[in-house]
Amino acid sequence: MASTLETPPAPQPLADVDTSALVASLSAAVEGQVDGSTLRRAQYSTDASNYRVPPQVVVFPRSTDDVLAALEVAREAGVPITSRGAGTSVAGNAVGPGVVLDFSKHLSTIHEIDPEARTARIEPGVVMSSLQAAAAPHGLRFGPDPSTQNRATLGGMIGNNACGPHAVAYGRTADNTLELDVVDGRGRRFTAGAGKGALDVVPGLGDLVTANMALIRTELGRFGRQVSGYSLEHLLPENGSDLAKALVGTEGTVATILGATVRLHPVAAAPVLVCLGYPDMPTAADDVPRLLALDPLAIEGLDARLVEVVRRHKGDGAVPPLPPGGGWLMVEVTGADVEEALGKAYAIAEAASTDAKTVLPPGPDARAMWQIRADGAGLGGRTPSGNQAWPGWEDAAVPPERLGTYLREFEALMDSYDVEGLMFGHFGDGCMHVRLDVPLEHDASVFRRFITDAATLVASHGGSLSGEHGDGRARGELLPLVYSPDAIRLFEEFKALFDPADLLNPGIIVRPAAIDADLRRPAAAPVRVDRPGKKGTGFAFAHDDGDFTKAVHRCTGVGKCRADSSASGGFMCPSYQATKDETDVTRGRARVLQEMVNGRLVRGGWRSPEVHAALDLCLSCKACSRDCPAGVDMAAFKSETLYRSYRGRVRPVDHYALGWLPRWTRLVTAVPGLASLANAVLGVRPIAKAVMTLGGMDPRRTMVSFATEPFRRTWRRRRAELGVTPSSEAKATTGALGVAGDQPQTPGVRSRTQVVLWTDSFSDTLAPSVPEAAVKVLVAAGYDVIVPEDEACCGLTWISTGQLDGARKRLENLLGILGPFAVNGVPIVGLEPSCTGVLRSDLLELLPDDPRAHAVARATHTLAELLTAPAPLGPDPDVWQVPDLSDVTAVVQPHCHHHSVMGFAADEALMRDAGATITTLAGCCGLAGNFGMQKGHYDVSVQVAENALLPALRGMADGDMYVADGYSCRTQALGLADVRGKALAELLAEHL
Numbered sequence: 004m005a006s007t008l009e010t011p012p013a014p015q016p017l018a019d020v021d022t023s024a025l026v027a028s029l030s031a032a033v034e035g036q037v038d039g040s041t042l043r044r045a046q047y048s049t050d051a052s053n054y055r056v057p058p059q060v061v062v063f064p065r066s067t068d069d070v071l072a073a074l075e076v077a078r079e080a081g082v083p084i085t086s087r088g089a090g091t092s093v094a095g096n097a098v099g100p101g102v103v104l105d106f107s108k109h110l111s112t113i114h115e116i117d118p119e120a121r122t123a124r125i126e127p128g129v130v131m132s133s134l135q136a137a138a139a140p141h142g143l144r145f146g147p148d149p150s151t152q153n154r155a156t157l158g159g160m161i162g163n164n165a166c167g168p169h170a171v172a173y174g175r176t177a178d179n180t181l182e183l184d185v186v187d188g189r190g191r192r193f194t195a196g197a198g199k200g201a202l203d204v205v206p207g208l209g210d211l212v213t214a215n216m217a218l219i220r221t222e223l224g225r226f227g228r229q230v231s232g233y234s235l236e237h238l239l240p241e242n243g244s245d246l247a248k249a250l251v252g253t254e255g256t257v258a259t260i261l262g263a264t265v266r267l268h269p270v271a272a273a274p275v276l277v278c279l280g281y282p283d284m285p286t287a288a289d290d291v292p293r294l295l296a297l298d299p300l301a302i303e304g305l306d307a308r309l310v311e312v313v314r315r316h317k318g319d320g321a322v323p324p325l326p327p328g329g330g331w332l333m334v335e336v337t338g339a340d341v342e343e344a345l346g347k348a349y350a351i352a353e354a355a356s357t358d359a360k361t362v363l364p365p366g367p368d369a370r371a372m373w374q375i376r377a378d379g380a381g382l383g384g385r386t387p388s389g390n391q392a393w394p395g396w397e398d399a400a401v402p403p404e405r406l407g408t409y410l411r412e413f414e415a416l417m418d419s420y421d422v423e424g425l426m427f428g429h430f431g432d433g434c435m436h437v438r439l440d441v442p443l444e445h446d447a448s449v450f451r452r453f454i455t456d457a458a459t460l461v462a463s464h465g466g467s468l469s470g471e472h473g474d475g476r477a478r479g480e481l482l483p484l485v486y487s488p489d490a491i492r493l494f495e496e497f498k499a500l501f502d503p504a505d506l507l508n509p510g511i512i513v514r515p516a517a518i519d520a521d522l523r524r525p526a527a528a529p530v531r532v533d534r535p536g537k538k539g540t541g542f543a544f545a546h547d548d549g550d551f552t553k554a555v556h557r558c559t560g561v562g563k564c565r566a567d568s569s570a571s572g573g574f575m576c577p578s579y580q581a582t583k584d585e586t587d588v589t590r591g592r593a594r595v596l597q598e599m600v601n602g603r604l605v606r607g608g609w610r611s612p613e614v615h616a617a618l619d620l621c622l623s624c625k626a627c628s629r630d631c632p633a634g635v636d637m638a639a640f641k642s643e644t645l646y647r648s649y650r651g652r653v654r655p656v657d658h659y660a661l662g663w664l665p666r667w668t669r670l671v672t673a674v675p676g677l678a679s680l681a682n683a684v685l686g687v688r689p690i691a692k693a694v695m696t697l698g699g700m701d702p703r704r705t706m707v708s709f710a711t712e713p714f715r716r717t718w719r720r721r722r723a724e725l726g727v728t729p730s731s732e733a734k735a736t737t738g739a740l741g742v743a744g745d746q747p748q749t750p751g752v753r754s755r756t757q758v759v760l761w762t763d764s765f766s767d768t769l770a771p772s773v774p775e776a777a778v779k780v781l782v783a784a785g786y787d788v789i790v791p792e793d794e795a796c797c798g799l800t801w802i803s804t805g806q807l808d809g810a811r812k813r814l815e816n817l818l819g820i821l822g823p824f825a826v827n828g829v830p831i832v833g834l835e836p837s838c839t840g841v842l843r844s845d846l847l848e849l850l851p852d853d854p855r856a857h858a859v860a861r862a863t864h865t866l867a868e869l870l871t872a873p874a875p876l877g878p879d880p881d882v883w884q885v886p887d888l889s890d891v892t893a894v895v896q897p898h899c900h901h902h903s904v905m906g907f908a909a910d911e912a913l914m915r916d917a918g919a920t921i922t923t924l925a926g927c928c929g930l931a932g933n934f935g936m937q938k939g940h941y942d943v944s945v946q947v948a949e950n951a952l953l954p955a956l957r958g959m960a961d962g963d964m965y966v967a968d969g970y971s972c973r974t975q976a977l978g979l980a981d982v983r984g985k986a987l988a989e990l991l992a993e994h995l
Contacts, residue, residue, distance in 0.1 A: 046594050629902065
């Protein structure tokens with residue numbers, strides 16, 4: 004049936020349309036936002052695919068009437084139209100050259116849940132997880148559940164015929180779509196349904212089906228995951244003449260979705276997960292057919308290499324105990340209760356051909372396994388060897404009984420090209436996902452050859468190029484390898500009935516663009532750090548080979564940053580959760596930076612106004628560095644951009660006022676009595692407002708209060724009372740550590756009781772009660788506390804304002820003070836999470852070749868990490884008992900850098916084990932160091948605080964307390980809610 008593959012003609016260029024006139028016409032016609040700026044076009048230039056197609060204008064319709072009006076303007080102007088939901092399409096089917104309609108911002112209403120009919124009526128911008136939440140009180144759910152369900156919209160799922168792991172039980176999106184409210188490319192609005200007369204709404208459609216019944220019956224609908232092309236089998240009379248189902252998976256090429264009625268299913272009770280280990284993935288796939296007969300909810304495949312990437316990225320704790328193997332099947336079953344589900348699970352385990360098996364009942368281990376699977380697309384963006392891996396052959400599917408053989412041949416194909424990839428997928432449906440490290444940095448020649456050979460392979464197994472994500476730009480050209488010329492002609496005739504002018508998502512499925520046209524990565528030249536760790540350079544970007552371009556292309560566009568992940572403890576992305584605008588999400592910022600480095604749309608380099616607008620509302624919280632499965636660190640990108648933009652130039656005034664804050668606090672607190680005078684003067688509100696305005700700060704903020712006596716002055720005066728050892732008198736700290744007087748010691752071996760208390764600038768001059776409390780706790784825990792004589796500033800505020808040379812200078816000084824302790828095994832305790840985070844992360848980026856930096860990073864701990872560690876690092880259990888906190892009920896705010904760099908598990912465990920009743924918040928407080936103080940950021944800062952912090956503080960009962968190690972977190976709570984917080988050290992000290 005398949006024809007030979009010929010390169011299609013180049014797509015016709017976009018009509019010469021006056022963009023300003025188009026924007027004006029759209030603005031006059033629609034109520035929603037119309038944006039033709041370079042910034043907006045850059046954000047929407049790509050989706051989660053390899054492709055880059057900048058639109059002319061982006062429209063955010065507020066209503067169905069807006070959609071209809073925008074479509075009419077575009078049709079009259081002859082401009083292509085692309086519908087877009089969350090933009091997580093991996094095949095390039097959510098980008099287009101004309102007008103992009105973003106349905107996700109406003110068209111997100113769930114009109115009705117009918118529990119009796121088990122249906123839902125929704126708008127196309129409804130996020131999948133929102134529908135699940137609305138249906139859950141009725142004991143219902145939507146069946147298909149792709150891994151992006153907490154940001155994917157139903158309109159996008161309908162466009163691509165999304166499936167997910169539970170399609171084994173519930174079917175594809177097409178199988179769960181009952182009616183669609185659509186408007187086609189001619190401007191005709193109609194309801195697409197099923198049954199007699201359903202095809203009459205489109206003149207000529209019934210005749211087209213009748214004339215091609217034999218072709219449709221033989222080439223289409225051959226197995227469940229045959230999604231490539233148009234699924235015209237639904238139009239056959241024996242399948243109910245179902246136009247709604249036939250329009251699912253058409254990728255916006257024949258009609259625009261205005262609304263949908265979808266089927267719901269009862270929620271499965273007590274799902275139990277069975278993990279089966281096999282020598283490799285093909286062997287695992289061989290077992291699928293026998294397990295399908297046992298009525299599973301899902302059968303997922305997982306490669307050992309992907310699991311290893313998870314361990315490397317998130318730590319061993321992110322992976323529950325697994326049976327031995329090089330690949331696993333995750334098989335989920337259900338029953339009326341846990342006992343029945345467990346019975347089915349053991350039957351699955353018994354039927355499997357492997358002895359490596361684990362049964363996971365509902366709980367954290369099962370959730371962790373599903374999270375690995377959910378993060379697969381992002382985690383798969385890097386191979387175990389560190390190479391960037393790309394979509395393109397993302398979701399091929401074959402009949403499940405052919406999957407094992409197909410995978411063996413596919414692995415052989417990968418080996419022949421020396422290509423590596425992490426495999427996972429919906430093995431129960433014969434659908435396999437993989438991202439491949441084909442060399443796309445310079446050209447696409449290998450990419451084209453490999454994908455063509457892979458398509459030929461899947462066709463030989465009677466498979467489908469796409470099993471759920473659509474063809475898009477990634478696979479449309481390859482359809483003649485799978486379908487006959489007659490089938491390709493039929494697709495063309497089908498589209499022509501709906502969209503004869505080819506304005507709806509052109510270049511997709513019918514008359515497709517070449518698979519190597521409009522690729523994003525080859526257009527971006529390297530931006531290298533030639534002398535990492537030296538003056539005049541920024542971050543090393545060591546994990547990206549010193550290449551900023553490679554670093555920003557970590558963003559694969561999977562869009563996890565758009566999701567509200569706070570329910571599962573996620574912090575990303577606080578500004579987007581406040582504004583719901585693509586400008587203010589990690590992905591949108593990454594796209595603008597990618598456009599900057601390719602120089603074709605954003606042309607002003609580091610100083611481009613588009614770049615600075617995109618980064619303006621980034622809080623530098625670093626949450627993306629932990630929560631993004633691809634490891635994007637937008638805080639580092641922002642610092643690097645500010646550094647390169649202002650290097651050798653006069654900076655904004657707040658860079659001096661806030662970026663040099665430790666310098667000012669040191670000067671004010673250095674002279675006895677000066678801090679009291681400064682506090683009194685700045686306590687006069689008009690003076691404070693004037694000073695803040697002149698310093699580039701928002702006058703609605705309150706000024707910091709300087710310590711009348713900084714901590715280091717206090718310990719000099721009261722060190723005996725505090726139990727502090729000055730570093731000049733500390734054992735083995737004169738000269739090189741490891742030498743105490745004339746008695747040599749073994750390098751790297753320390754006294755168990757020695758610990759360095761590092762007093763950062765904030766703790767020293769703004770919150771001295773915190774290190775004072777920490778001393779009491781550490782002494783009570785049996786430690787010999789050492790406080791360095793000299794100031795050791797980490798340069799945090801220099802980093803956040805992009806003054807990286809200044810930060811490096813301070814870190815070099817810090818290494819001279821803390822380095823000797825670290826290289827000799829003396830642990831260092833940090834108190835301010837953002838500063839502690841610098842020593843654990845940014846220090847290694849700014850001074851990558853200094854061995855002292857690596858020693859300090861290894862030696863630095865939070866107070867909770869030290870107190871919960873086993874001996875010899877942790878306290879002697881015979882000496883230390885955690886104080887009883889059973890009388891404590893607290894709202895706990897983890898600092899963003901604490902969550903992102905160190906993790907908050909030790910702190911939470913310490914408080915809970917001590918008996919405290921705590922509510923741990925997820926998400927940023929909104930102040931985020933200098934961010935919330937800067938002019939223009941106040942409103943967003945408050946919006947971010949409203950995500951979690953302020954509601955929690957308003958809900959506190961009398962006697963409850965607020966616990967936060969972050970100085971900025973305590974400042975935000977005091978300034979916005981008049982709630983005074985305490986650090987963990989203070990809480991513990993009070994209960995000694």
